[in-house]
Structures are given as C-alpha cells and as structure tokens.
Amino acid sequence: MIGIAIHEESCRGCSMCIDVCPTFVFGMDETAGKASVKEAADCVGCLSCAYLCPSGAITHTDYHAVMNFYRDLDFSQRVARFL
Amino acid sequence: MSAKIAINTEWLSVCGGCHVGIVDLHEKILDVLGAAEIRHCPVLTDIKGYPEADVGIITGAIRNEHDRHAAEAMRKACKLVIGLGTCAVYGGLPGAGMVHTREEIFDTVYLHNRTTKTDIIPSDGVSPLEKMVTPLDEVIDVDLYLPGCPPASSFIFDGLLALVEGKTPRTSDESVCGRCRRKMTKTDVDRIKQTYEDLPDPDICFLSQGYICLGSVTLDRCLSPCTRMGVTCTGCAGPTLQVLTEPNRDIRTEVGERMARLTKIEKDTVIRAIERGAKTHYAYAMATKMIGGKPTFLINQWIAETETVGAEGGAA
Structure with missing residues (x-):
C-alpha cells in the first residue's frame, strides 16, 4: 500500500496539496493552519502534491516509480551523493 | 579512536x-x-x-x-x-x-x-x-x-x-520554505512587487504578497535565515532536487505555478518577470549543465530581449 505523510513542521498551510489531489486525500487543520493526511488509503501515488508542495514536505513510500525516458540518469544519480 | x-x-x-x-x-x-x-x-x-x-x-x-x-x-x-x-x-x-x-x-x-x-x-x-x-x-x-x-x-x-x-549523514530534500516561518495564504494581490516596494508583512509568505521569492525552488542548506529576517530568498543554495533532475521542472515555472495559485497574478506573468531578471534568478546555478543544459533555459535570448526593450526606453 502506498504510504503518504506530511512533515508537519515544514507545512506552510498553502493548501495547494488539497487543491491538486485528484482523490481528496488531504484535509486542512484550521486551528493549526496546516494540511494533514485524512484518507491515506485513497492515495494513488500520482505525486502531484509532492511536486507542487513549496516546502517539499510531502513524502510517499511504496509507490510505483515511473522512469521518465527523457530524464538524464547521469545527473539524477549525482543527487544521491548530496550531503 | x-x-x-x-x-x-x-x-x-x-x-x-x-x-x-x-x-x-x-x-x-x-x-x-x-x-x-x-x-x-x-x-x-x-x-x-x-x-x-x-x-x-x-x-x-x-x-x-x-x-x-x-x-x-x-x-x-x-x-x-x-x-x-x-x-x-x-x-x-x-x-x-x-x-x-x-x-x-x-x-x-x-x-x-x-x-x-x-x-x-x-x-x-x-x-x-x-x-x-x-x-x-x-x-x-x-x-x-x-x-x-x-x-x-x-x-x-x-x-x-x-x-x-563512518555514519550516514542526515539529509533532507526540503526547500527553504520548510524552515521559513511565514504563513502561505491565498490573497487577491494582482501584480508583482519589487523588493523595495512597500513593507512586506513579516508573518505572510512573500509569494502571497506578490514578491518573487525563490524559497520554494531552493534546497534548504541554510535554515532559512533570510526569509525569517524579511528578505526574499535569492536561491543561493541552488535548486531543489526535483528542479535539478526533472527536465519539465524549472525555477521560473515552479515559482510561477505556486504564485498563480496563491495570488491573482497569472503564471505567465511571473515566468516573464523571472526571465527578465534571469541573471539574478539563475545566478547561482546557471553554470551547471543540470540547469544551464536544459533545452528550455534560453538565458541569452532573455537577456537580449530585456536589453533591447531597455534600450528602446520601455519598461525592463
């Protein structure tokens, strides 16, 4: 099953993840002013939220990664060596 | 030892x-x-x-x-x-x-x-x-x-x-926004402001207020001191990993998309503004092929257009 989590500390409360999610996984915690995962089981792993999140605060696990044919693998491998 | x-x-x-x-x-x-x-x-x-x-x-x-x-x-x-x-x-x-x-x-x-x-x-x-x-x-x-x-x-x-x-260091893919303390709210701002215009609200995200800030496209290796102190992020730690590795992602398009969702400013307006200031907005990472080698990165064309407009007396 796909896992999805928001790093709460990093959420700025923009609610873009709520706007972009096709399966309505997220909800807004109005008191904290931060987004939260409400329906994790509905996540289809499209990663739209992860790409759009300004903080990079949303992480997925166990999703099917599609390798874009136009991605430069040589460069992509370099980022694995970032401290 | x-x-x-x-x-x-x-x-x-x-x-x-x-x-x-x-x-x-x-x-x-x-x-x-x-x-x-x-x-x-x-x-x-x-x-x-x-x-x-x-x-x-x-x-x-x-x-x-x-x-x-x-x-x-x-x-x-x-x-x-x-x-x-x-x-x-x-x-x-x-x-x-x-x-x-x-x-x-x-x-x-x-x-x-x-x-x-x-x-x-x-x-x-x-x-x-x-x-x-x-x-x-x-x-x-x-x-x-x-x-x-x-x-x-x-x-x-x-x-x-x-x-x-001999341990593995802690690393993070988060952007400067992750440690910024400003709140991102949706606003009715309809034009891009220069950093010298008005006094930005210290608690609201710069993008929400119409200022171009590169925090969301910049890797956090700084703990976000500038945005906390009231200065927009200039991207000094270089782009986030998704901007580096994904050919369809770029500094100007990502900032444009987020700003368009937060304000009433059109995405293309933000993109054009960043292109006009490309020497500043891409200053830190244009020499790497990971940015400079992108087929959509046309800095010489943007500079030529901007400087032509400037020479004719138009708004740069």
Whole structure:
C-alpha cells in the first residue's frame, strides 16, 4: 500500500496539496493552519502534491516509480551523493 | 579512536565564505578536530603542496588554469573529495560569468570601470581565465556534494562528523520554505512587487504578497535565515532536487505555478518577470549543465530581449 505523510513542521498551510489531489486525500487543520493526511488509503501515488508542495514536505513510500525516458540518469544519480 | 582522519581543504574561484562556514562551527569544531587533522588549508596552514589525505574539501568553481591544476592535485592527494558550497557544486556566482565573454568582463572590470580608474588588464603572474566557468565535477570526480552559500554550519558539522564516525549523514530534500516561518495564504494581490516596494508583512509568505521569492525552488542548506529576517530568498543554495533532475521542472515555472495559485497574478506573468531578471534568478546555478543544459533555459535570448526593450526606453 502506498504510504503518504506530511512533515508537519515544514507545512506552510498553502493548501495547494488539497487543491491538486485528484482523490481528496488531504484535509486542512484550521486551528493549526496546516494540511494533514485524512484518507491515506485513497492515495494513488500520482505525486502531484509532492511536486507542487513549496516546502517539499510531502513524502510517499511504496509507490510505483515511473522512469521518465527523457530524464538524464547521469545527473539524477549525482543527487544521491548530496550531503 | 585510532589514527586521526587527515583533511585537506582548498579554495578555487570562490569568495572564501565556505571556509568561514567551517570556522562558524565555533566550539563544535573541536569535536571535529579531536578526530581529524587538517593538513592543507589555505587559511590555516602554510604549505604549498598537497599532502596525502583521507578527505579533501574543495570550495569554488573552476575559473582559471590555477583552479584546474589545484582541483586535479587535490583529487590525486585525497581519497574522498567533497564539493563544498554552491560554487563547487553548481558554479555559483562566478558561474554567472558565463553570460558574458572574457573580453566583456575584462573591459567592464579593468578598462571602463565606473568606480576606479584603471587602464591595464593584469597579465603578469596572474593565472589566465578559462573561457567558461566549470563546476568541480566536470573536471574531477566528486564523491559528495554539499551545496549552500555557505552551507549552514550545522550541515557541515553533520556531514563532517558522519565522515569521521563512518555514519550516514542526515539529509533532507526540503526547500527553504520548510524552515521559513511565514504563513502561505491565498490573497487577491494582482501584480508583482519589487523588493523595495512597500513593507512586506513579516508573518505572510512573500509569494502571497506578490514578491518573487525563490524559497520554494531552493534546497534548504541554510535554515532559512533570510526569509525569517524579511528578505526574499535569492536561491543561493541552488535548486531543489526535483528542479535539478526533472527536465519539465524549472525555477521560473515552479515559482510561477505556486504564485498563480496563491495570488491573482497569472503564471505567465511571473515566468516573464523571472526571465527578465534571469541573471539574478539563475545566478547561482546557471553554470551547471543540470540547469544551464536544459533545452528550455534560453538565458541569452532573455537577456537580449530585456536589453533591447531597455534600450528602446520601455519598461525592463
């Protein structure tokens, strides 16, 4: 099953993840002013939220990664060596 | 612990701030020095050659022949090489020199400088400039990268200590927004503001207020001091990993999309504004092929358009 989590500390409360999610996984915690995962089981792993999140605060696990044919693998491998 | 780990450091085309970043460890540097021995360091040791070492820390880009020689000598002398700082990893601010020829740079700096009177281009005892500015990993193999301008000392400490203790350092893919404390709210702002206009609200995100801030497209290796202090992010630690690795992602399109969702400003308006200020907005990372090599990165065209409009008296 796909896992999805928001790093709460990093959420700025923009609610873009709520706007972009096709399966309505997220909800807004109005008191904290931060987004939260409400329906994790509905996540289809499209990663739209992860790409759009300004903080990079949303992480997925166990999703099917599609390798874009136009991605430069040589460069992509370099980022694995970032401290 | 057994024998101390030997460390060489070297600076190439760089302001020197990354070495200050290392010194910024303050008393924590004692933890590192307890387990490490610094052999070659331009600000600490008086040594001309490159003694053998376990770890080599190189800051700065390759701008002249001396830089290239020093980088190659460091690679031969060190078992593991770390590119420290944005200049070493992406070319950094010296990399912005790639939008001008050597002749233009010499002319502006030495022949027609507006603030000093000089008429000679120095050539005696000065290492000749190379044609291009090159990030470190296009000249030598780099084992680890730590971008930042300079990287916040906590990242340097974490990285160095991990090496000393043989552990995996904590890394994060989060952007500068992750540690910013401003609240991102949707607003009715309908035009882009320059940073000198009005007084920004200290608690609301710059993008929400119409100011172009690169926090959301910049990797957090700084702990977000600028945005916390009321200054928009200029992207000094270089782009986030998704901007670097995904061909369809870019600084201007990502900022444009987010700003359009937060305000009433059109995405294309933001994109055009960033293109007009491309020398500033792409200053830190344009020399790396990861950004400069993108087929959609047309900085020379953007500059030509902007400067033509400016010359005709239009709004730049």
